[in-house]
Amino acid sequence: GIQVEQSPPDLILQEGANSTLRCNFSDSVNNLQWFHQNPWGQLINLFYIPSGTKQNGRLSATTVATERYSLLYISSSQTTDSGVYFCAGYSGGGADGLTFGKGTHLIIQP
Amino acid sequence: DTGVSQNPRHKITKRGQNVTFRCDPISEHNRLYWYRQTLGQGPEFLTYFQNEAQLEKSRLLSDRFSAERPKGSFSTLEIQRTEQGDSAMYLCASSFWADQPQHFGDGTRLSIL
Numbered sequence: 001g002i003q004v005e006q007s008p009p010d011l012i013l014q015e016g017a018n019s020t021l022r023c024n025f026s027d028s029v030n031n032l033q034w035f036h037q038n039p040w041g042q043l044i045n046l047f048y049i050p051s052g053t054k055q056n057g058r059l060s061a062t063t064v065a066t067e068r069y070s071l072l073y074i075s076s077s078q079t080t081d082s083g084v085y086f087c088a089g090y091s092g093g094g095a096d097g098l099t100f101g102k103g104t105h106l107i108i109q110p
Numbered sequence: 111d112t113g114v115s116q117n118p119r120h121k122i123t124k125r126g127q128n129v130t131f132r133c134d135p136i137s138e139h140n141r142l143y144w145y146r147q148t149l150g151q152g153p154e155f156l157t158y159f160q161n162e163a164q165l166e167k168s169r170l171l172s173d174r175f176s177a178e179r180p181k182g183s184f185s186t187l188e189i190q191r192t193e194q195g196d197s198a199m200y201l202c203a204s205s206f207w208a209d210q211p212q213h214f215g216d217g218t219r220l221s222i223l
Contacts, residue, residue: 004152030209041199041217043153048211086152090209096166097143097155098203098212 002027002091006101013077014109021072021104023087031090032063033098034072038083046072046085077108112136114215116202122221123192130188131218135204142185143212144177145201153201159185189220197222 003026013019025032034046047054051065058078063070074081084105088098115134123129135142141160145153156175157167161182170176174192179185189196199219203212 031211033211035214041219043201043214043217045211045213050209088152092209096141096158096208097145097169098153099155100152102150103152 002029002089002099004087004089004099004101006085006087006104008104009102010105010107012107012109015077015079017077017108018073018075019077019106021074021085021087021106023070023072023101025068025070025089027091028065028068029089030092031098032070033088034061034070035086035088036081036083037086037103043086074106079108079110082106082108114202114204114213116200116215116218118218119216120219120221122223124223125192125194127192128188128190129192129220130186131200131202131220132184132186133202133204133215134184135202136213139204139206139213140182141205141207141210141212142179143203143205144185144187145203145214146171147199147201147217149198156187192220192222194222196220 005024032050036044047061053062058075060073084103086103088100143158144156147153159179174190199217201217203214205212
């Protein structure tokens with residue numbers, strides 16, 4: 001199966017700062033998703049983005065499929081953005097489950 | 111779209127007991143997935159169904175784990191003879207088709223005493 005690496009593992013920022021989270025894949029993917037896991041453990045869908053760029057409010061994501069990486073941008077951070085951000089991919093053919101990275105633990109300080 | 115529903119939210123049981131979790135997917139979603147998440151890790155894929163057919167179960171952690179989706183709607187995950195190492199969050203997700211986004215439920219947190 002594919003390998004998923006996320007960086008940085010931890011990030012501490014002040015409210016209002018911008019950040020970029022990165023996800024590298026060992027192989028091409030048919031499905032790539034970004035999630036936010038809040039302190040209560042809920043996995044919130046942020047983006048479904050196997051290729052291209054999408055934006056949703058202060059968040060945007062870009063996937064460069066040919067180079068096997070994806071980036072998540074968070075602008076004007078708020079304390080409610082704190083939590084763990086996961087990317088996950090599925091390469092197709094085989095198990096069909098998403099393979100998750102280990103996540104980026106983001107703390108936004110007031 | 112009422113979202114993926116999982117019950118119970120929390121389960122505390124003694125080692126050696128059997129436990130069963132339920133997942134109700136988003137209606138009309140053909141695919142249903144089970145994952146396990148341990149502390150500090152990302153979710154780990156266990157098994158999935160397309161309608162009522164279980165198409166992948168080699169990732170189930172041991173023969174103590176089994177899953178069903180009898181009528182292609184809700185699914186259950188059973189763990190027999192629970193062990194301390196089974197303590198984790200068990201997550202269910204559904205999607206309309208293979209390459210479509212997966213939507214996750216809030217999970218069932220299992221604690222083994």
